[in-house]
Amino acid sequence: MSRAPRRLTQRDIARRAGVSQTTVSLVLNNRGDAAARIAPATRDRVLRVIRETGYAADPLARRMLMQLNQILGVFTYEPVFPSTSADFYFPFLRGIEESAENYGWDLLMFTSAPVTGGRRRIFHENNRLRVADGCVLLGREIPSGELSRLVAEDYPFVCVGRRDDADGRPVPYVGADYVEATARLVERARGLGHRRFAFVGLGTGAESSADRLSGFRRAAGAEAPSFMAETPDPDERVARLVEARVTAVFVEVEAEAVALAAAAVARGLSVPRDLSVMTLGDATTPVDSPLDFTGFHIPRSRIGRQAVELLVDVLHGRTATTQRLLGCEQRQGQTLVAPVN
Template sequence: MSRARKPTQIDIARLAGVSQSTVSLVLNESPDDTQIPPATRQRVEDAVRELGYVPNAAARSLKGGRNHLLGLYSFEAVFPLDQRDFYYPLLAGVEEEAAERGYDLLLFTSGERRGLFADGGQRLRVADGCVLLGRHIRRDDLERLVRDDFPVVFVGRRRVEGGELSYVAADYAAATRDVVRRLAGLGHRRLLYLAAMEESEPGRDRADGYRLGLADAGLGHRAERVEAVGVTAAALENWLAQGVTAIVIEPTEDDRVAVALQRAAGDLGVAIPGRLSVALLGDPPSWSPAPRRWSGFAIPRTELARAAVGLLVDRLDGRPGPRTLHLPCPPVTGDSVGEVPC
């Protein structure tokens, strides 16, 4: 084991040849540890001494070995913010659910300047567990958290090498599939997908749902997908000339792509809806005043955050259950989708 990191209960369990739950019972002096054979207890205690394991003194001093603090860590700066900000409903949901569960919150900051393992230590250990969020993540930090088996739940689907990361995510694939089905039901046969430039798990989920929806409608051969850059009147004119009657947009950190598309349509005198239908695959992260309510679906941000806290507390309490959850995205009727004109 590397001397660069502190030993964990997993390390103790491996050295002693027991389960992590047995190690936890011994270290926390749980009432259930009376069922542990003396020889097993001795192996755990010997491993603790050999590895130089030092438990969280603050947490050990409290009943149950917990301090009822949940961490909240973002890989990006989240302040300042207001009710229209991307992070506002997420933070509100975490705070509300944590309070209902009887936990206080500890906010870890400086996500863009230093990682979770700054100064040779793991910054989150003062908390019992942590909710993580952010678009621009540090994969190596997530992998270390999984290896150390520190209780975390990510808001959003994320994959890491060598382990399973708990997460709560919006079901973008199913929601996008439903949007495409609706467009096909309105007579649209040539669709265009405007994708964000950054590759991400949510983007791949939306793209999968787009292809599935086209396949359902027998339009799989028309699964055109282009990056949402340079949305101009000339680009839109070219797409229309190719027979495109509907465009679905993968949202970015703001609604600039949808606004640019609407501006281009105005320049060409193209009605939305009418000659062109437009659907947004998730409400814009920043709810700036807009001239219309885009059709598509909404992202249940507050519900995602609350579910992440629930999943984390259930894990801390040792309750069996899923390690990942996908929540449905409610449809938004909006005013930007219509039938194909005759």
């Protein structure tokens, strides 16, 4: 089998143009006083080599030369393509599609990624990321190693959901402000007279889980109990809530809120009179429940639209801010009332 040709680097371009690699980088980025001092003839020579060698296939060079394919990729780290409009990810995808259509760009769904260790991987021997000008990434958890590689290779991308920095460099994203939304929900409960709070959820792993716990801690205090993976049984959770005299519990996953409420009722408690139960976002999977939970809505369609808007701005060099958090809409529901005592 013949091996794929090695991708050209800035060093290759510099050698062919007879300039330093720093000069090539300044020409490509086209920013700052140093770039302005490059002689027009030198700039033209570098750009001519870029065109002749096909280095414009690199997204950074294409962005400089405005030779964009008008194609945006969408990659998901888990099966998120919906079969019904009730799917959690449907609003995200709808927002992405609406925004791409508004800009006149095509969407390319990357579906050939293999599953390794139970998870999809964007980087594999047949990956075709560079067919697209940039990519929107979806998934609850995105491997930090892949984010680091995307950042290091200057591949234009935007994550749906807040992501931690990669090797000290900011990761572009549009996400929901779970910290503020959760803190506001706790304050709503406090305003009704609740003083004993508890958190039920992962609280670690994905940034969205960590942010919810952070918002809870900010408003409820560091001493408020949390029941995470070590206490999965709903009956045991209710017993511990009763023991701690908790009157308001904040649950990360709606399915767990349903199970917790059912266990509370089975124990003889009234929801919400004895125990107010709130959910921290929209259900990730459809859940049948007689309760209309108090909580907040994630602006999913708006996040999808703005992810595309941000990616297009990045591709055209029109933005200096690549991280956005959008506010969540508080949901009234019926499961938060003033405590009995």
